[in-house]
Amino acid sequence: MKIFKITGTYKDLVETLLSLDYKVIAPVNRNKLTRFDFINSADEVLSPDEVLNTVRPAKEHLFPMTETVARFSYEGKKLRIGDVEVPEEKSVIIGLRPCDAAAFDAIDKIFSYVYQDKFYLTRRNNTTLISVACEHPDNACFCTSFGISPDSAKGSDILLKKSKDSSLFAFISTERGEDLARTINNIIPEEQPDPGRDLYEAAEKNMRAPLDLPKIKEALNTNFESEYWNEFSRCLGCGSCAYLCPTCHCFDIVDEVRYDKGIRKKNWDACQFPLFTLHASGHNPRDAQNKRYRQRLMHKFKYYHDRFDTHLCTGCGRCIRECPVNIDIYEAAAELCGCEANI
Amino acid sequence: MSQHKETIKHDFEPNIVAFVCNWCTYTGADLAGTSRLKYEPNVRIIRLPCTGRIDYNLLLKAFESGADGVLVSGCHPNDCHYNLGNFHARRRFTVFRQLLDFVGIDIRRIQFAWVSAAEGAKWAQLVTQVTNEVRELGPFTNYKRISELSFPYKELEPEPLEEVTA
Amino acid sequence: METLQNIAQGLLERGDVSMVIGYTPGTIPGKTKTIFARTPEAAQKLTFNENCVNNLSIYLTRQYGNIGEKPVALVVKACDARTVNVLIQENQLKREQVYLIAVPCNGVKDEHGVEQGKCKSCAQRVPKDYDALAGETPAPVEIDPTLRFKALEQFDAMSPDERWEFWMKEFEKCVKCYACRQACPLCYCERCITDKTTPRWIEPDTSTAANLSWHITRAFHLAGRCIGCGECERACHQNIPLGLLNRKMAKEVFDNFGYRAGESAEAKPVFADFRYDDKEEFIR
Numbered sequence: 042m043k044i045f046k047i048t049g050t051y052k053d054l055v056e057t058l059l060s061l062d063y064k065v066i067a068p069v070n071r072n073k074l075t076r077f078d079f080i081n082s083a084d085e086v087l088s089p090d091e092v093l094n095t096v097r098p099a100k101e102h103l104f105p106m107t108e109t110v111a112r113f114s115y116e117g118k119k120l121r122i123g124d125v126e127v128p129e130e131k132s133v134i135i136g137l138r139p140c141d142a143a144a145f146d147a148i149d150k151i152f153s154y155v156y157q158d159k160f161y162l163t164r165r166n167n168t169t170l171i172s173v174a175c176e177h178p179d180n181a182c183f184c185t186s187f188g189i190s191p192d193s194a195k196g197s198d199i200l201l202k203k204s205k206d207s208s209l210f211a212f213i214s215t216e217r218g219e220d221l222a223r224t225i226n227n228i229i230p231e232e233q234p235d236p237g238r239d240l241y242e243a244a245e246k247n248m249r250a251p252l253d254l255p256k257i258k259e260a261l262n263t264n265f266e267s268e269y270w271n272e273f274s275r276c277l278g279c280g281s282c283a284y285l286c287p288t289c290h291c292f293d294i295v296d297e298v299r300y301d302k303g304i305r306k307k308n309w310d311a312c313q314f315p316l317f318t319l320h321a322s323g324h325n326p327r328d329a330q331n332k333r334y335r336q337r338l339m340h341k342f343k344y345y346h347d348r349f350d351t352h353l354c355t356g357c358g359r360c361i362r363e364c365p366v367n368i369d370i371y372e373a374a375a376e377l378c379g380c381e382a383n384i
Numbered sequence: 385m386s387q388h389k390e391t392i393k394h395d396f397e398p399n400i401v402a403f404v405c406n407w408c409t410y411t412g413a414d415l416a417g418t419s420r421l422k423y424e425p426n427v428r429i430i431r432l433p434c435t436g437r438i439d440y441n442l443l444l445k446a447f448e449s450g451a452d453g454v455l456v457s458g459c460h461p462n463d464c465h466y467n468l469g470n471f472h473a474r475r476r477f478t479v480f481r482q483l484l485d486f487v488g489i490d491i492r493r494i495q496f497a498w499v500s501a502a503e504g505a506k507w508a509q510l511v512t513q514v515t516n517e518v519r520e521l522g523p524f525t526n527y528k529r530i531s532e533l534s535f536p537y538k539e540l541e542p543e544p545l546e547e548v549t550a
Numbered sequence: 551m552e553t554l555q556n557i558a559q560g561l562l563e564r565g566d567v568s569m570v571i572g573y574t575p576g577t578i579p580g581k582t583k584t585i586f587a588r589t590p591e592a593a594q595k596l597t598f599n600e601n602c603v604n605n606l607s608i609y610l611t612r613q614y615g616n617i618g619e620k621p622v623a624l625v626v627k628a629c630d631a632r633t634v635n636v637l638i639q640e641n642q643l644k645r646e647q648v649y650l651i652a653v654p655c656n657g658v659k660d661e662h663g664v665e666q667g668k669c670k671s672c673a674q675r676v677p678k679d680y681d682a683l684a685g686e687t688p689a690p691v692e693i694d695p696t697l698r699f700k701a702l703e704q705f706d707a708m709s710p711d712e713r714w715e716f717w718m719k720e721f722e723k724c725v726k727c728y729a730c731r732q733a734c735p736l737c738y739c740e741r742c743i744t745d746k747t748t749p750r751w752i753e754p755d756t757s758t759a760a761n762l763s764w765h766i767t768r769a770f771h772l773a774g775r776c777i778g779c780g781e782c783e784r785a786c787h788q789n790i791p792l793g794l795l796n797r798k799m800a801k802e803v804f805d806n807f808g809y810r811a812g813e814s815a816e817a818k819p820v821f822a823d824f825r826y827d828d829k830e831e832f833i834r
């Protein structure tokens with residue numbers, strides 16, 4: 042980890058990024074929706090004081106909602122299939138929160154597991170992540186449960202953090218981050234001592250108490266058939282939790298055909314939908330909504346951890362904020378193992 | 385006779401899809417043909433059992449596939465082969481048109497008519513009128529643009545594709 | 551005056567109903583969650599306040615399997631009760647299968663304190679039809695009836711192209727999660743048209759064209775049925791003003807056929823009905 046001081050403001054930094062040879066993605070409020078989007082000027086960027094976590098996470102830039110993965114055409118019985126290239130474009134995402142940056146770390150594992158997903162990985166390798174530490178987490182945030190904190194550098198190439206007297210520092214943890222930092226003249230290339238984490242320690246105190254993850258996993262191991270899951274029959278199966286989650290990564294593949302040509306598209310999908318597990322035979326192993334919610338918890342706190350030693354949640358709180366029936370994953374996990382939900 | 389008249393060349397020839405019922409309008413259109421009535425050739429007819437069967441999705445698919453105008457036609461009230469189909473259709477289309485208008489589709493591009501089996505002449509005249517009106521409006525670029533973004537048919541050249549035999 | 555908890559407790563003690571579906575405080579201030587109270591003790595957890603935005607009638611639809619031999623009691627605001635009427639009109643439910651506990655309502659707010667659009671033009675403090683009333687009968691209020699369609703006026707001044715522009719910018723945001731559908735108590739189809747593949751009417755991708763097809767479908771499938779509870783718009787995290795589309799449909803149905811959805815459980819649904827003299831100026 043290298044620590045450098047930054048001159049000027051956050052906006053100045055964005056300004057500099059725009060002058061470099063990168064596509065810049067930052068939090069904006071476009072048409073009453075906060076999301077990460079390409080920007081052309083620093084003025085449209087929401088500053089870290091204006092937004093905590095955008096409604097939409099940044100994952101759509103590495104794993105788009107809809108993406109063409111193959112194309113084909115046919116003439117009678119002759120079928121021709123073609124590849125789709127992923128453009129090698131350098132981009133930088135600025136303004137992520139530590140939970141969102143850590144989320145990319147988590148999903149890297151699945152996208153490079155047995156199959157190397159070139160669509161995700163090409164973009165991932167060309168993207169530099171600049172995150173911003175959180176001074177004001179809200180009542181849905183619980184990143185501290187996952188070994189992350191409001192000023193954690195996990196997953197970030199560069200983390201922006203303030204000292205007690207509000208000077209801005211860059212914490213650089215990767216080579217990719219260093220490469221970018223060298224080209225930014227707002228970053229003074231002289232290593233600094235750690236300015237401390239006073240602001241963030243204070244922030245942490247107001248957050249939900251960390252979950253007991255081993256205990257939750259233990260409870261998941263033994264409670265597959267528990268009555269407890271009935272509580273979640275109120276889930277609407279709306280999928281908002283999955284679509285807005287920075288770590289959810291399921292997709293569906295469909296072919297769209299017109300006349301003699303077709304394209305194969307990859308679209309987001311979610312385990313909260315009944316169709317997700319519907320077999321061609323008509324049988325559905327997750328035939329009720331509470332079973333689907335159980336799957337959500339199982340995948341986040343057990344299956345993914347079994348396989349990759351990482352939890353599939355970083356505590357960003359989006360699913361808690363946006364669930365229309367107030368299903369709170371923190372509460373759901375805590376109460377499962379008989380712990381009190383310390384919100 | 386009219387068929388000897390010179391055809392006028394236009395800069396833009398609209399594609400119009402007509403959804404018609406089997407019993408009245410289709411037969412009416414047939415009559416126009418057998419009576420050798422001349423009308424604009426821009427219309428492609430899709431025959432369905434009844435206007436009550438003409439789902440709004442068919443109209444959307446027509447626009448998605450590049451239609452510049454859509455025509456829906458069936459039996460006059462009280463003449464429906466299934467008695468009530470056209471009354472139900474009339475209610476639905478009353479509201480559906482307003483929905484299209486609301487999202488910004490120029491509703492002059494979507495026309496409704498009653499044409500009976502005996503009204504070959506009305507059909508010929510209707511098609512000519514609708515064609516001229518849509519020609520006046522020009523190509524439906526708004527819809528074509530979003531449709532091409534969704535499925536870039538023209539860009540999907542088969543050249544670099546690898547061949548497999550099915 | 552009987553309280554909500556007492557009514558519910560009595561029903562459960564006597565075994566009149568299998569459960570009481572109502573509200574209980576949520577995990578974050580300003581949020582409430584659903585409770586399925588099956589015991590008299592659980593009935594004590596019921597609550598009603600200005601944050602009870604959800605339309606709980608969704609839990610009466612078949613997919614939730616809550617309707618059994620015994621009736622189910624449901625806590626309803628006036629708008630929720632209108633949804634129950636539509637469910638009865640459309641044969642999803644019989645009136646005797648549900649016991650309506652009405653709660654007087656002066657308007658509800660989301661967790662950010664924003665009053666819901668539907669409440670601004672609602673003059674109904676209690677449902678027309680219910681089995682028990684939790685609280686006092688409130689004094690009637692007067693509300694300007696033109697408020698109901700006020701939000702649509704901005705569109706009258708726009709050209710078709712401007713409206714197109716407006717909606718394409720909204721639909722572009724849609725992520726096709728179908729949360730709007732899932733949250734709607736009247737989107738109860740066992741298999742939604744969006745999930746059908748042979749043929750596939752609505753492409754599942756998130757291109758604007760595919761999103762437009764979805765939004766036209768959603769609005770039109772609910773035309774004359776939507777009672778304006780606003781759950782779809784509330785569920786849509788992308789802030790797409792779905793309520794405007796619903797309101798437009800409600801206005802057209804009202805202007806053309808004098809029909810308002812959910813007013814009575816006995817009325818024939820507007821599109822299952824017609825009049826010989828329905829207007830037809832638009833037909834050539």
Ligand code: SF4
Pocket residue numbers: 282285286287288289341353354355356357358359360361370
């Ligand atoms: S599960 Fe919820 S809190 Fe966890 S990362 Fe996903 S959206 Fe955030």
Ligand code: SF4
Pocket residue numbers: 275276277278279280281282283313334360363364365366367368
């Ligand atoms: S948990 Fe909430 S957000 Fe997730 S599918 Fe269920 S109702 Fe929707």
Ligand code: SF4
Pocket residue numbers: 723724725726727728729730731785786787788789790
């Ligand atoms: S309108 Fe909103 S809730 Fe409905 S599918 Fe689109 S993003 Fe989801």
Ligand code: SF4
Pocket residue numbers: 733734735736737772775776777778779780781782783796
């Ligand atoms: S469409 Fe929306 S407002 Fe209408 S009934 Fe359904 S959820 Fe309620």
